[in-house]
Amino acid sequence: MSKKIARGPYKPGRIRAQSRDLILQAALAEFACHGFRGTTMQRIAEAAQVPKANIHYYFSNKLGLYGAVLENTLNLWDAVFNEISDHDEPADVLSSYIDAKIEFSRTHPKASRLFAKEMISGAPHLSAYLQQDYRLWFKQRMSIFESWIAQGKMDNVAPAHVIFMIWASTQYYADFEPQILIATDTKTVSEQAFLDAAESIKHIILKGCGIR
Amino acid sequence: MSKKIARGPYKPGRIRAQSRDLILQAALAEFACHGFRGTTMQRIAEAAQVPKANIHYYFSNKLGLYGAVLENTLNLWDAVFNEISDHDEPADVLSSYIDAKIEFSRTHPKASRLFAKEMISGAPHLSAYLQQDYRLWFKQRMSIFESWIAQGKMDNVAPAHVIFMIWASTQYYADFEPQILIATDTKTVSEQAFLDAAESIKHIILKGCGIR
DNA sequence: CGAAAAGTTGACTAAATAGACAGCTATTGA
DNA sequence: TCAATAGCTGTCTATTTAGTCAACTTTTCG
Structure with a gap:
């Protein structure tokens, strides 16, 4: 995990790395299959192949990710x-x-x-x-x-x-x-x-x- | 919780009390709404108004209840x-x-x-x-x-x-x-x-x- | 009746889980 | 080059959860 993308002028929370999309994609698959409560952050992390802590860098919490x-x-x-x-x-x-x-x-x-x-x-x-x-x-x-x-x-x-x-x-x-x-x-x-x-x-x- | 029903000759696991139906009914509602993983035994217990341990008397485990x-x-x-x-x-x-x-x-x-x-x-x-x-x-x-x-x-x-x-x-x-x-x-x-x-x-x- | 079994329960345990956080590396722009 | 910031992660914690267990109460039936 060391991929970065071009970034514009520094505006916190504007432009994000590819990981974010990986996480969203994995989260969609998990949530679609197991629902909100049935899905664990750990499984999303594994599916997206990122550490669990990385999810919490991009999304405030589980509900935020789901949203x-x-x-x-x-x-x-x-x-x-x-x-x-x-x-x-x-x-x-x-x-x-x-x-x-x-x-x-x-x-x-x-x-x-x-x-x-x-x-x-x-x-x-x-x-x-x-x-x-x-x-x-x-x-x-x-x-x-x-x-x-x-x-x-x-x-x-x-x-x-x-x-x-x-x-x-x-x-x-x-x-x-x-x-x-x-x-x-x-x-x-x-x-x-x-x-x-x-x-x-x-x-x-x-x-x-x-x-x- | 002290209701019992008429019971035939003693055959373990054959005739069960009303609690079992209460639990099944509550479990259906919970599973239908939150799915297997999203449902907790505690919530089923509360909905059925029986102690959680009582569920495990009638059903071997969560999967058994779901089945x-x-x-x-x-x-x-x-x-x-x-x-x-x-x-x-x-x-x-x-x-x-x-x-x-x-x-x-x-x-x-x-x-x-x-x-x-x-x-x-x-x-x-x-x-x-x-x-x-x-x-x-x-x-x-x-x-x-x-x-x-x-x-x-x-x-x-x-x-x-x-x-x-x-x-x-x-x-x-x-x-x-x-x-x-x-x-x-x-x-x-x-x-x-x-x-x-x-x-x-x-x-x-x-x-x-x-x-x- | 009274022993044995059915039925019930509070208290406990081990595992799983969401989330926090401090510290790390890579990238930026001056 | 270099400080500042974005991006990333291993480790820890408090909470929730499934399941256990020993003790308790009620019912059955000889």
Whole structure:
């Protein structure tokens, strides 16, 4: 451990070494798998291959580290949330969103699992982060769905439940991977399986909502 | 704590007092919320209102207790799994199954969450329990779907993904309750919300699969 | 009844854990 | 070059935790 990176003018707490990223990455893996209380600083240190004391150099304490990991994760979510506002036709909007969500599950399974663990535990550390934007996003999408229904572009299905169904179905492929592996008797969920999943979900959601 | 129950002929480890159920119930709540490692025997003891040492009278150790809780939970799942073999028409079969799954989410949210936590953690303690029956059940349903497709009773959608979609959508209402509460800005998920969810899921899945 | 077993518990122990801290090395910028 | 600071780490400590144990109370059944 003797890697350093270029550093700008001295501003305490601004620019940090690579170790910080190693720690965040290892912490995400551990927290996603064992939750906040179930994760030990020692295990994170071992996974990141840094001494435990080094973690406490970059993060005030365990909760601080967890908060940093959560924040990283939520920024990733936001990117997917906002990636769908260009199109107008329900079929295009939902298709893109489902594709983006499935792709997120494939490329960021740990982030998805961390989020899921938080939710299942009652979101004890999450409320502070989302509250504001989250509801706004949800309400806006709800009203878009309602206008589509009014225009006869889709069936009169409760918009909230459609959104929940999309979230549930797409996140499932990251969060419940073992269940998929056991059921399908395979070792890994292939990229093709993710693509197939996206196709099936799109078919069922679009046709099921009477779109197009 | 001085309640006892009627006991049969003396067979060590056969018939146990009410405390055992209290402990199992408290343990389910704690494990479902904090996972295996994140749960302490002390907290379970407090929740069950028994001394910690009493837990170790009924259960060999923490893992033994967790195993007992898991087994209880999986027995509940099995009941739902097998509750759908009477009907023949896809619409009836899927409707009943979705209703049963949503009802399970409503009445046994903790069991659902415990199961979800296990899956997200990589199912470290679960493999031993299901493996056998689980795949069989899955394969049987898959072939039923395939025969429906062959008979033109439903669209050619990959059966596995349909099942995953039903599992994901129905379990979501138990596992991700906080996400629902935040999104819909409510305090609790009402029974009516569960019924609405079931209706929406049934509508989308059935129509989406081209059934009836 | 009364001995034996079931059921219960407070007090203890060994291990694990979060975090503190003093001292070390490497890098910076004047 | 060199002092100041960033970056790093071995060691220690107070606390929490799983699990033990011996002693206690209640129930069973001959």
